[in-house]
Amino acid sequence: MVVADRTTQNHAWRGADHFIEQHGRDYVRRWRFKACINAGMPRRWALQTVMLSNAIASNIHHLVLVEMKAMQYIYSLPPSTAFDGRGLFGYSFGPLKQKDSDIYYIEVEKGHDTFMISKKIARTYYVLDGSGYFTIADRKYDVSPGMLVEVPTKVEYSYSGKMKLIAFPRPRWFMGNDTHTKWNPDVVQGNFPCAADGGAWLTRLVRLQIFRKSPIGIYLELNRRLWNRLPASFAALGPIRLYGNFLHALARIHSVRAQAFSTYFLRNRPQLELIGRLLERSPKTGTLRVAVLGCSTGAEAYSAAWRIRTARPDLKLILQGVDISKRAVKVGQCGVYSLVASQVTNTNIFERVKSAEMEEMFDRNGDVVTVKSWLKEGIEWHVGDVGAPELFDALGPQDMVIANNFLCHMDPSEAERCLRNIARLVSPHGYLFISGIDLDIRTKVAADLGWKPLQELLEEIHEGDPCMKGFWPCHYGGLEPLNKRRRDWRLRYAAAFQLTAAGKETGDRVGPSSVEKNMGYSSVGVSAATFPVNARRA
Numbered sequence: 001m002v003v004a005d006r007t008t009q010n011h012a013w014r015g016a017d018h019f020i021e022q023h024g025r026d027y028v029r030r031w032r033f034k035a036c037i038n039a040g041m042p043r044r045w046a047l048q049t050v051m052l053s054n055a056i057a058s059n060i061h062h063l064v065l066v067e068m069k070a071m072q073y074i075y076s077l078p079p080s081t082a083f084d085g086r087g088l089f090g091y092s093f094g095p096l097k098q099k100d101s102d103i104y105y106i107e108v109e110k111g112h113d114t115f116m117i118s119k120k121i122a123r124t125y126y127v128l129d130g131s132g133y134f135t136i137a138d139r140k141y142d143v144s145p146g147m148l149v150e151v152p153t154k155v156e157y158s159y160s161g162k163m164k165l166i167a168f169p170r171p172r173w174f175m176g177n178d179t180h181t182k183w184n185p186d187v188v189q190g191n192f193p194c195a196a197d198g199g200a201w202l203t204r205l206v207r208l209q210i211f212r213k214s215p216i217g218i219y220l221e222l223n224r225r226l227w228n229r230l231p232a233s234f235a236a237l238g239p240i241r242l243y244g245n246f247l248h249a250l251a252r253i254h255s256v257r258a259q260a261f262s263t264y265f266l267r268n269r270p271q272l273e274l275i276g277r278l279l280e281r282s283p284k285t286g287t288l289r290v291a292v293l294g295c296s297t298g299a300e301a302y303s304a305a306w307r308i309r310t311a312r313p314d315l316k317l318i319l320q321g322v323d324i325s326k327r328a329v330k331v332g333q334c335g336v337y338s339l340v341a342s343q344v345t346n347t348n349i350f351e352r353v354k355s356a357e358m359e360e361m362f363d364r365n366g367d368v369v370t371v372k373s374w375l376k377e378g379i380e381w382h383v384g385d386v387g388a389p390e391l392f393d394a395l396g397p398q399d400m401v402i403a404n405n406f407l408c409h410m411d412p413s414e415a416e417r418c419l420r421n422i423a424r425l426v427s428p429h430g431y432l433f434i435s436g437i438d439l440d441i442r443t444k445v446a447a448d449l450g451w452k453p454l455q456e457l458l459e460e461i462h463e464g465d466p467c468m469k470g471f472w473p474c475h476y477g478g479l480e481p482l483n484k485r486r487r488d489w490r491l492r493y494a495a496a497f498q499l500t501a502a503g504k505e506t507g508d509r510v511g512p513s514s515v516e517k518n519m520g521y522s523s524v525g526v527s528a529a530t531f532p533v534n535a536r537r538a
Contacts, residue, residue, distance in 0.1 A: 077105060083538060084261070084325050087111040087160075087187035090167075090538050104167040106538050108132065109326070110187045111160030114180040118153050121177050124168040125149040125159075132161015160186040167538060206253045216254050223247055224474035241483070248473035248480065252438065255476040257409045261328050262347045263296040266303050266357065268404070270460035271433060274496055275304065275400070276311035277456070278431065284399070288315045291398045291425055293386045294406035295321035298332025298371075299349050304402055305375055306361055317378045320395050326383045333381040335371035337362075387418040397427040405436030405468070408477045416441050423449060426499045435461070435495040436468065439480055443492045453494030462493045 075093045082092035087110030093103045111132070125134075126148050133142045134149050136157040143149060143163070151157050183189070206216050227235070227244070234240060266272065279288075288308065292301040301321040308317055323329050331337075339350065350358070350369075362369035384394065386403070403422050407415045415437060423445070426432050432451070434442060446453065462482050463469065472478030482493050 081327070084327065085113045085538075086324070087113055087184070088538060089325075089327060100171040102167075102169050102172040104165075104169075104538055106163075106165040106167055108159065108161060108163040108165060110162075111184050112158045112538060113187050114184055115156050115158040115182050116178045116180045117156050118151070119177050119179070120153055121169045121171060121173060122153050123151045124170075125151070126166045126168075128164040128166060130161060130163035132159060132163045134159045156181055158184045160184060203253055206250065207256075214254070216250065220247065220251055220254065220474045227474065236481070241481070244473040245480070248476075248478060251474050251478070252412075252476045257411055257476065260409060261296045261325060263299040263405075264347060264349050264351065265299045265353045265361075266306075267300065267352065268435065268461060268464035269352075270457045270464040271404075271435070271495065272303060272307040274454070274457045274461065275431075275433070276307050279308060279312045279315070282312075284315070286316065287318060288312070288400070289318050289320075289396070289398045289427075290400045290402070291320045291322065291395055293322050293401065293403040293422060295323045295329070295332055295381075296325070297328045297337075297349070298335060298381075300402065300404060301332060301379060302335070302361070302371055302375055305379060309375070319379045320382060320398075321379060322382045322384050322386060322395070324383070324385060329381050329383045335376050337369050337371075339367045339369060387414065387421055389421070391421055392424045395425060398425045398430060399427055400431045400433070401425050402433045404433065405465075407434070407437040407441075412438055412441055416445060419445050420449070423451075423499065428500065430499055432497045432499060433495060434497070435465070436477070436479075439492055443488065446491060446494075446497060449499075451497040451499055453491050454496040454498060455490060455494070456496075458490070458494055458496075461495045 075096075078091050078093070081089045082104070083090050088106055088108045090104050090106035093105070096103065108130070115135070127143050127145050129145055131142075131144050133140050134151070134157060135141075136151060137155050141149070143159075143161075149159075207214065208216075227247075230240070235244070290304060290308065292304055295301040298321060301319060305317060305319055308315070308319075321329070321332055323332070337349065342348070353361070358364070358369070361372060361375060363372055364370075382394070384391070386406075401422060403419075407419060410418065419434070419437070419441065422434075423432065431454075445451075459482060462479070465479070468477065468479040469481070470478075472480060483489060486492060
């Protein structure tokens with residue numbers, strides 16, 4: 001019996017060797033087999049175990065390859081837009097495996113905002129639907145479905161109409177390629193500001209590219225990675241903080257500002273708490289007028305309405321939500337949100353909402369939630385430009401104005417102009433809540449116009465939005481850490497102000513106009529303050 005067992009075991013061993021030889025002398029399989037033998041398993045069982053594990057591994061490998069092939073060759077329309085301008089919005093497929101190619105699907109409602117000249121990217125457009133025309137080198141070309149339009153480099157062009165396009169830029173878009181020369185009059189009226197890609201010699205130097213790579217961009221990225229690894233106590237040291245200020249100043253020069261629609265419900269809780277406290281202490285009765293500027297898809301407007309109605313249910317709330325994006329405003333007006341897919345934004349807008357608050361604010365049906373009717377009541381929605389002089393005539397004086405997290409996406413001079421225009425909306429003794437802006441600009445305008453900074457919850461509001469803190473110092477939108485060593489810290493870091501009287505530069509106020517009564521404010525698109533950087537790709 002012993003001899004027979006050894007013979008059987010030897011046959012099993014030779015069978016295992018033959019099996020392994022047939023499969024390319026896989027040493028991993030041999031190792032598995034020997035591991036089974038060393039564990040005391042009979043060799044026949046060990047052989048069967050190895051064969052079974054190989055079959056399972058092969059099936060898993062096959063499934064992975066099938067999935068990888070599907071991901072490599074099939075692309076669906078993304079859930080959120082890649083760019084959103086005054087006269088168009090579009091989606092970017094990919095990222096594609098062909099590194100030198102981009103493909104965009106563009107829905108043109110009026111046209112491209114600007115005329116532009118491309119340095120190195122040739123663009124080809126295919127018209128899927130609709131009609132319009134391209135203006136190329138001062139010559140107009142009518143287009144219709146099925147037509148292909150080729151736009152070479154170093155030629156001024158734009159397009160207008162109501163169309164659906166597929167765009168094929170080659171090579172793929174990169175910052176600094178496009179020079180914007182003037183507004184497209186079919187989309188935007190008014191004087192054309194200096195293009196963001198131009199500017200002073202310092203801006204051109206900081207944005208210099210070598211072989212299509214930005215040395216300053218690489219320097220900032222390396223510093224960002226290092227900064228994120230610094231202990232908080234070390235980053236707070238005076239010399240390190242000064243270096244952080246230098247990095248942030250560099251980032252503000254280097255970056256091309258771009259509007260973003262990322263938002264959250266209950267984004268800054270201390271700010272909402274202050275709004276509630278002010279109302280609870282106020283003897284005001286009757287109607288409360290509030291404007292939420294840059295309301296995006298409605299999260300900030302509904303958050304403010306929720307806090308106001310919780311604090312003072314006796315007040316009649318009239319809330320105006322304004323944003324530059326027609327699609328974002330449409331989502332906000334509907335008040336219907338998906339729990340699994342973003343709409344326009346690329347953030348989970350509910351990540352800061354507690355379960356009890358979700359039940360109070362929304363009706364849920366599966367993976368879709370709808371804002372409750374008592375919260376939507378009294379809210380009016382407008383697509384418009386907060387930098388437009390007609391803003392006051394359109395909205396009228398407001399008891400509170402909330403303008404958060406969009407002025408930082410504008411060039412400094414335009415952000416200052418818009419902030420002064422926004423201040424005209426605030427009634428005497430009314431309140432302005434303003435965050436997400438370059439602190440130098442806010443401090444300058446507040447001092448010039450004599451705003452009274454509110455000290456209550458100042459530090460909590462400044463620290464109330466974690467994502468803005470995380471961007472500092474290597475992103476232009478990063479929030480500077482509070483520094484009480486500054487003499488002006490109580491003004492610089494305040495994000496809530498009371499406007500006791502009209503400032504000397506706010507202009508004379510007038511009574512309600514017919515425009516204000518009808519609330520017909522509907523000037524669509526981006527403000528003259530900035531170009532959405534992604535829209536330049538189209």
